[in-house]
Amino acid sequence: MLNLRFQPHRNSLKANTAETQKLFVMLKMIPQAEVAKTRPNLAIALVIDTSSSMNLYADQKQAELEIQRRNLSQRQQSSSDGNYQAVNLNLPTKIEQAVTATQTLINDKRLLTQDKLTIIDFNDEAKTVFPLSSLANKKAFLESLDSLTANGGTRMGKGMLCAKEQLLDIPRETAKRVLILTDGETFDEAECEALAPKFGESNTPLIMIGIGDEYNEKLLLKLAEASQGRPYHLQKISELSTILEQEVGSSVKEVVTGLEANISTVKGVKLDSITRVYPSLSLMDLAKEKFYLGNVVAGDYTVFILEFTVSDIERPPSQVRIAQVGLVGYAPGLQQREEFPVQNLFVEFTTDESEIAQVDQEVLGYVQQKNLDRMIQSTVLQAKTDPQQAKKTLQVAQNMTKTLGNVAVTKMLDNALDELNKTGTISANTAKTISMGGRTKTIKTQMTQLNDVPPQEDIRKITGT
Secondary structure, rough: EEEEEEEOOOOEEEEOOOOOOEEEEEEEEEEEHHHHHHOOOOOEEEEEEEEEHHOOOOOOHHHHHHHHOOOOOEEEEEEEEEEEEEEEEOEEEEHHHHHHHHHHHHOHHHHHHHOOOEEEOOOOOOOEEEEEEEEEHHHHHHHHHOOOOOOOOOOOOHHHHHHHHHOOOOOOOEEEEEEEOOOOOOOOOHHHHHHHHHHOOOOOOOOOOOEEEEEEEEEEHHHHHHHHEEEEEEEOOOHHHHHHHHHOOOOOOEEEEEEEEEEEOOEEEEEEEEEEEEOOOOOOOOOOOOEEEEEEEEOOOEEEEEEEEEEOOOOOOOOEEEEEEEEEEEEOOEEEEEEEOOEEEEEEEEEEEHHHHHOHHHHHHHHHHHHHHHHHHHHHHHHHOOOHHHHHHHHHHHHHHHHHHHHHHHHHHHHHHHHHHOOOOOHHHHHHHHHHHHHHHHOOOOOOOOOOOOOOHHHHHHOOO
16 A cells, blocks of 8 residues: 655664664655555535635735725724725625635536535634535535625634534545635634644644734644644735645545554653654644554655654664554555554664764755754744844755755745845744745755754754754
């Protein structure tokens, strides 16, 4: 079902010492040809913010220019979602463009009649606009969109709860996802955070899509991470159709689903973290007996980095098995469940410094992408209190992207650094762009020497971890 590679960043560690040593291990997976030809059934929940702010024009700059050109007067309007200056223009609103993007999703030719969809909206309350049903009757789905209107406040947790109830009876092996669109801060963050891990446990990633400057990107990052989903930041809602198309494309390729891992270590070895680093980045919750690794797409790698600490025990020169990883997954297209051969992690403890110095460049490249995300998240926080330190962190991160060959993230960080140099801070829009964009723009490791990348200890000092 899967070809697996379980490879540490170095095969040898120091013998005869109890000092702390770090070991990073790549778990790389790619579906075999037989399963790669299959396609899972899909179940998608589209959850749309219909609070009052969604009545705003989709392109505010265009609206402002039109108001100036026509010398129009504005009137004050209030709602539970905030106060607004209102004026009538013949321009599309955010809710109208959300409807247009949903129409495109429903009509996507990659979706089959047996695939299922539900449409939910939320403001002060949440309701199911169209219950989970097969796409055999697309006309009924499209007609249901006529009921979407924007008013009231923002309670995203209620929308999430509706989605959870709609997907309740869908089996784990089905490729599922919940696409949540919002443009503002929700009033029920605690409820959202409590619900998110339940989606992860049922193999239902939350695809969190934030629009504009007003939403809380930290919350969206948490929700995506807790469910093995992805976060997106859109400067304009006109970009929504592209994101929905990408997610449909990913869904139909998820040929191995519901992947779970059991990880055991020997005495003196501690598992510190598990991070999916490609095709998108997300940290795992270690407070679980089983680790839910999500789904694997055909035609590409899925890569995780496991971080271990080896300490406390002086081991003589010898080969030692220090950890084991057991994996279980489903191939819905083949209607089978498979328990994969246990992956054993062996390490050579030695006094030979030349052997200890040898590293696997592919593994190290993925480790540095994990470190890069840590730097970016640190920069966003530092920019508010210590712009000079933020600048230093951003420069190190920028250089790292160039070494890794990640052109898209280099460009994002170039823009952030330019803004920081000119204004002494990072705007809300730029902060969202780099903190969320970096999570979805990881790349396959380039097989080059990463000699000018800072060592792990320096990265920990830079990011304060």
